Amino acid sequence: MLNPQARFAALGLFMLTLLPSGSCDFLGLFPSPAVHIQLGQVFQISMGQTALLPTDGLSVTFKDVLEDSRCPVDVVCVWAGNAKVTLDVQQTGKATQTLALNSTLDPREAAYEGYRIRFEDLMPQPRSDRPIRREDYRLSLSITK
Template sequence: MTGVLAAAAGCAATADPAPVSPELGTEFTLAPGETVRLDGDRLVVSFGDVPADSRCPAGADCVWEGDATVVTEVTAGGQRSRSELHTNSRFATGVTVGGYRIDLVSLRPSPPADGAVPAGDYRADLLVTRA
């Protein structure tokens, strides 16, 4: 019985800490499938996936910078919105939902010259402010 308790205590000590809720106006990073709560849980932001990424590969010389699409889901003030945010400023890089502005600051990593970024490796840097 003592061994079981020691094993359980060891597992508890290595568990990941609870995610920290970012502050409004402070840039934060999400991985695909991650969700954060902001402004006292009045706002929930989730990073869905990256369905398209035509950005110029790292180290390449490109005529056009390309674009990547980041799917987000935002719930605020009873409103739920699914949006596609873009890395290229010629397209929508942000969305306003329920009195909040959600902006895509950047998407990492850049595509490698020899292929695509594995879906789980993407990181979206976001900024949320009051609209």
């Protein structure tokens, strides 16, 4: 029979062997796979996920929701509210740039290396009876040249 310290060490070693295999994906330790996109088409990415435009070497990563004051769908509001997100954008061989885009306020779109990146939608819509978990956000964007 192993003493408690040895059992803890054995469990830790076992967990470390699982991490590289992706077996702990359900814990949210690994980002979602990248989404391949095309110019001019609306696409959707989850928090932490990257969209790739392979033909141009462009990547866009959904980093964070800085603000979500959108009116809940089950409430009548005098103002629609706003959602503000941050993205990391990079083209092969170029510096990464962090962009902040809004759903209602300006800027709703931004320029990067000749591309226009536009905020299209953020899901899910807020509800008054429950907060949105960070990992549940899905951002719709479009990219044009």
